[in-house]
Amino acid sequence: MSVDHRDLILAVNSGSSSLKASLFVCLEEPVAHERSRAVELILSLSLTSISSPSVAQFSFRSKRSQENQEESLDSIKDHAAAFSYFLDRLKKIASIDPERIGHVCHRVVHGGDYLDPVIITKESYSHIEKLSDLAPLHNGAALSVIEACISALPNAISIAYFDTSFHRSIPPHIASNATNQEVAKERGLKKYGFHGLSYSYILRSVANHLGQPVDTLNLVVMHLGSGASVCAIKNGRSLDTSMGLTPADGLPGATRSGAIDPSLIFHYTNRAGRITHDPSMAAEVGVTHAEEILNREAGWKSITGTTDFGKITSNAELDNPDPDVATRNPNRLAFDLFVDRILDYVGSYHLKLDGKVDALVFSGGIGEKGVQLRATISKRVRCLGYQKLDETRNNDLDPKKEVIQISVEGTTEGPGPTDKQKRLLVCHTDEQFEMANDCASDLSRWDTPSST
Numbered sequence: 172m173s174v175d176h177r178d179l180i181l182a183v184n185s186g187s188s189s190l191k192a193s194l195f196v197c198l199e200e201p202v203a204h205e206r207s208r209a210v211e212l213i214l215s216l217s218l219t220s221i222s223s224p225s226v227a228q229f230s231f232r233s234k235r236s237q238e239n240q241e242e243s244l245d246s247i248k249d250h251a252a253a254f255s256y257f258l259d260r261l262k263k264i265a266s267i268d269p270e271r272i273g274h275v276c277h278r279v280v281h282g283g284d285y286l287d288p289v290i291i292t293k294e295s296y297s298h299i300e301k302l303s304d305l306a307p308l309h310n311g312a313a314l315s316v317i318e319a320c321i322s323a324l325p326n327a328i329s330i331a332y333f334d335t336s337f338h339r340s341i342p343p344h345i346a347s348n349a350t351n352q353e354v355a356k357e358r359g360l361k362k363y364g365f366h367g368l369s370y371s372y373i374l375r376s377v378a379n380h381l382g383q384p385v386d387t388l389n390l391v392v393m394h395l396g397s398g399a400s401v402c403a404i405k406n407g408r409s410l411d412t413s414m415g416l417t418p419a420d421g422l423p424g425a426t427r428s429g430a431i432d433p434s435l436i437f438h439y440t441n442r443a444g445r446i447t448h449d450p451s452m453a454a455e456v457g458v459t460h461a462e463e464i465l466n467r468e469a470g471w472k473s474i475t476g477t478t479d480f481g482k483i484t485s486n487a488e489l490d491n492p493d494p495d496v497a498t499r500n501p502n503r504l505a506f507d508l509f510v511d512r513i514l515d516y517v518g519s520y521h522l523k524l525d526g527k528v529d530a531l532v533f534s535g536g537i538g539e540k541g542v543q544l545r546a547t548i549s550k551r552v553r554c555l556g557y558q559k560l561d562e563t564r565n566n567d568l569d570p571k572k573e574v575i576q577i578s579v580e581g582t583t584e585g586p587g588p589t590d591k592q593k594r595l596l597v598c599h600t601d602e603q604f605e606m607a608n609d610c611a612s613d614l615s616r617w618d619t620p621s622s623t
């Protein structure tokens with residue numbers, strides 16, 4: 172097949188617990204609305220619960236033929252195997268010739284100081300590899316997919332899109348830590364922030380929904396999935412976000428601790444149960460061991476035994492008014508703890524935005540499916556001047572809409588400014604679209620030959 176027929180873009184999203192991929196066709200005439208749509212979705216593939224004890228769930232959805240397939244697969248244990256399975260399904264179910272794929276966009280969580288997407292070359296590959304220690308659940312998995320992709324699709328151009336790029340606008344006093352600045356600079360120890368592709372998609376979707384220019388929008392956005400974070404957006408730019416140097420900071424996640432007292436790790440691992448100067452009593456805690464504990468042995472799994480926040484919510488006895496439920500029911504403990512930490516960030520971000528917030532946005536697997544979590548948070552933020560929750564809309568989200576308002580117009584109360592309505596929104600985020608649309612918006616950028 173000739174290069175002229177390489178009209179497809181495959182966008183691959185290596186999340187900590189999932190691999191999602193969407194196949195798009197480039198539009199010859201981009202659709203000129205807020206998003207300047209340059210691609211159209213053909214089909215999407217996803218594998219969830221990879222590398223967790225539960226069986227991986229595969230799903231295939233074709234937009235054109237409206238065909239859907241779901242199956243459980245216990246043979247797939249890592250992201251590279253999941254990617255090979257996707258390519259096989261593309262050929263077998265959708266009869267897509269992989270030679271038509273001209274560009275592959277890969278979500279790479281940690282991009283360090285990269286400000287823009289880059290073509291994968293030997294140099295960029297090794298740079299991303301060096302950053303793997305700072306995103307232990309992500310960069311390695313993404314690189315394994317990139318390798319599998321380059322060997323299966325040698326004629327396609329692979330491009331890395333970074334979660335970190337969106338947060339380049341965070342000012343130095345927010346991105347820096349109160350530690351020795353020379354060491355910090357030399358080692359790049361600062362807040363990078365993650366989920367940036369998702370935030371960038373949500374920002375434009377919400378701007379479109381509210382009919383407001385992006386650069387006038389102030390939002391507090393929550394991306395709540397296996398990894399969870401909150402972002403304060405001021406005038407369309409990231410002002411602060413809850414993840415930091417690594418995605419382990421901020422909110423707890425499926426297997427991540429979130430922010431803890433930095434000394435906790437030493438006490439957690441000390442054999443004597445207390446800090447001691449007796450070397451025979453002190454367990455050695457290497458960085459790798461500490462990262463393993465904070466990234467893979469913590470979070471919802473460590474409290475409840477499951478990483479599925481849907482199950483945790485169902486078992487949390489949310490209707491039980493007994494104030495001691497959380498002391499005997501780990502699911503309730505996990506649910507209440509998550510709400511508490513979310514409120515920490517939501518509250519402080521409202522202060523940082525001087526209370527001038529257009530909307531609080533829920534997104535990510537838990538944000539989009541967690542009806543009770545949304546209801547609980549929505550009630551707690553009423554005191555900040557938010558509109559009242561519309562229970563019916565919250566219980567039954569319109570699946571066809573990208574952004575759904577779940578609050579009732581004209582019901583703002585509390586000390587916040589009454590002239591500005593603070594809305595509660597849910598956004599079905601789409602990191603794959605964000606990458607593919609950017610990729611297609613100026614294809615000439617990728618003409619430089621790759622040296623991989």
Ligand SMILES: Nc1ncnc2c1ncn2[C@@H]1O[C@H](COP(=O)(O)OP(=O)(O)O)[C@@H](O)[C@H]1O
Nearest residue numbers: 186188189396397398479480481536537540541
């Ligand atoms: N009905 C539900 N209610 C609350 N959370 C849910 C529900 N269904 C799935 N989830 C959560 O969504 C998470 C996956 O979110 P997602 O953003 O897709 O993950 P990833 O971080 O891997 O991209 C799962 O870990 C699960 O806890």
Ligand SMILES: CC(=O)OP(=O)(O)O
Nearest residue numbers: 186187365396398418
């Ligand atoms: C950055 C991060 O935690 O990503 P995910 O939620 O996809 O695992």
Ligand SMILES: [Mg+2]
Nearest residue numbers: 186187396397
């Ligand atoms: Mg994700």
